[in-house]
Amino acid sequence: MKYRFIPAFVMLLAGLVCCILSVVQGWPVMTSLVALVIVLLVFYIIGQIAAQVVGRVHAEHLAALEAEKKRREAEEQRRQEEEERRQAEEEKQREEAEGETEGPDEEQRAF
Numbered sequence: 001m002k003y004r005f006i007p008a009f010v011m012l013l014a015g016l017v018c019c020i021l022s023v024v025q026g027w028p029v030m031t032s033l034v035a036l037v038i039v040l041l042v043f044y045i046i047g048q049i050a051a052q053v054v055g056r057v058h059a060e061h062l063a064a065l066e067a068e069k070k071r072r073e074a075e076e077q078r079r080q081e082e083e084e085r086r087q088a089e090e091e092k093q094r095e096e097a098e099g100e101t102e103g104p105d106e107e108q109r110a111f
Contacts, residue, residue, distance in 0.1 A: 003055050007047030014043035 018039040022032035 002058075003051040006051040006054065007044050010047030010050060011040050011044040014039050 015036060018036050019032070022035060027035070
């Protein structure tokens with residue numbers, strides 16, 4: 001819907017150029033009108049094609065942005081999970097180290 005005015009704009013701009021040229025060149029009225037109708041039809045079709053191309057490119061751009069956003073979110077989640085796993089391993093190693101240092105002291109206290 002954003003691009004619905006492109007064909008009309010292209011068509012009217014080409015029609016304006018055609019009218020100006022026909023007046024400047026001094027063409028007869030019937031020749032000018034036939035040329036104007038042909039120009040309007042051709043440039044309306046060209047405008048339709050241009051609007052479709054612009055819409056498709058814009059949609060692909062939005063899809064690429066969305067895919068990049070999802071990729072970044074997945075990467076961030078993977079980093080968080082990796083960080084949590086690393087912290088859990090460090091905590092486990094600290095607990096094991098504390099357990100090893102406490103072990104001989106407890107044995108000595110038992111005697």
